Amino acid sequence: MKRLLCLFSLLLLPATCLAADDLFDIKPVADGVYAAIAKPAYKVNCNAAIILFDDAVLVVDTHSKPSAARALIEQIKKLTDKPVRYVVNTHFHWDHYQGNQAYPSSWPAGVEIISSEATRANIEQRGIPRVKHEIVTMPREIENLKSDLDKASDLGQKEQLRANLLQAEAYLAELKSVHVTLPSVTFDHSLILHRPSKTVEILWLGNAHTNGDVFVYLPREKVLVTGDALHGWTPYMGDSYPFDWIQTLDAAEKLDFDQVIGGHGDVMRGKERFELWKHYFRDLMDEAAEAYARGASLEDAEKGVSKTLIAKYSGKFDPGFPKSVIGNIAKAYQVIAFMP
Ligand SMILES: [Zn+2]
The missing domain is CATH 1.10.10 (Arc Repressor Mutant, subunit A)
Structure with a gap:
């Protein structure tokens, strides 16, 4: 019945009935470490890293909206029956933290959201005003999409614009109800989780894409999670410190790793991208x-x-x-x- 309903609504509202695997490709990276690679979307979602401990799960980054984080949670439940107990926000940008609330609401017994002190302050002082600003400016963006759709003559382009419009409307509706959830644990330079099966180092190595970026490093598995300090697309530099960023990448590059999960794009190997x-x-x-x-x-x-x-x-x-x-x-x- 659920499937029939889904099929029915799929005909009416394609964007609202996306299955979890429509948003992320889950790729095994090392033993108990997965990359959730975000599929293209009109309002981008960042990638996540999923790290399995013996009794709990750690997830890096929460995407642009709670529904995207919930979609990933459904994927995580297919990998393990352990609860997510730790969430890391690599930095304060909208596409990496706005889904935070999905985790404590899915595991009310306790989820710690971890970030640098700077990122928590940034979410509070800059992230929240940006959410409010987006709620005010999105209607114009939606109007523009509608007028582009009216003007478009190419069938493929029309279809793309229609899909974008549906996503934009759904995003705005969701944004209005987002309850910004701030990190609950912060640190200056490093926070290390020593678990029986894995050690996870969460490191602030200097200013980069923002002043609060953290790297998540698994020394035994030789995996580095970089957020937007390094990824597969063109760097966005709006809140960055370009000269410091070079130094910070130098510092990160000194770590011993083989694979890199960036905030966007596919899993990377080696240090070439640095x-x-x-x-x-x-x-x-x-x-x-x-x-x-x-x-x-x-x-x-x-x-x-x-x-x-x-x-x-x-x-x-x-x-x-x-x-x-x-x-x-x-x-x-x-x-x-x-x-x-
Ligand atoms: Zn991003």
Whole structure:
């Protein structure tokens, strides 16, 4: 009956009846360690890492909304009957923490949400206002999608826009009822869980994508979870510290690991991606500094610097790189302009 109902509603409302495995691909990474790789969505979900202890589970990051976290919880229940007792928020961005409430509500006996002290403060002081801002601005985004849908003539494009519209409406409705759930355990530099079968090191190694990013490191399994300090897409730099980020990646790279679960994109092997990001940040900052020293306007810098960076890097990042790089140049210009 449930299936019939689901089938029926699937015909009416495709976006509201997604099965759990429609949101994440679960990939075994090491013994008792899984990557939940988020499938593409209009409002992105981050990846999660799932770490099984003898008597409990630790999950890294909670996606953009509680329903996405609940979808992952259903997947986790297929892997183990142990309760989730620890959740880590790698940083304060919306697509990594807004699903927090799903965990304590699924295991009311006790879930500790762990983050750096900076990330907890960021969620409280910057995350919550951003949720409120999004509730106010989403209706315009939805109107734009509707007008794009009216104008679209290509069938495939229409279908995509219709799916996006449904997701956007469902997201806004859910966002209005989100109860922002702050981390319950915080630390300055490191917090280590010593469990019989696994040791998990949660490490703040310096400013990077934000001032609060943590890495989750499993020394025995040689797995590193990096949040958005390193992932498979183009780095988003809006709240970042570009020069510190290079140093922080250097520090992370010194750890002994074989596999990396990033905040977005597929599981990565080795340290190649660390080198790519560091080179990219150095080139970005050098090129932007040169343009700034020449007295180029931001607009001119965006044009000139993006040309150089696209030629060098577009094949190495995701297809959205030419667009994302513009935002990164604006950030670089801002950082350089305020340098002493
Ligand atoms: Zn993210």
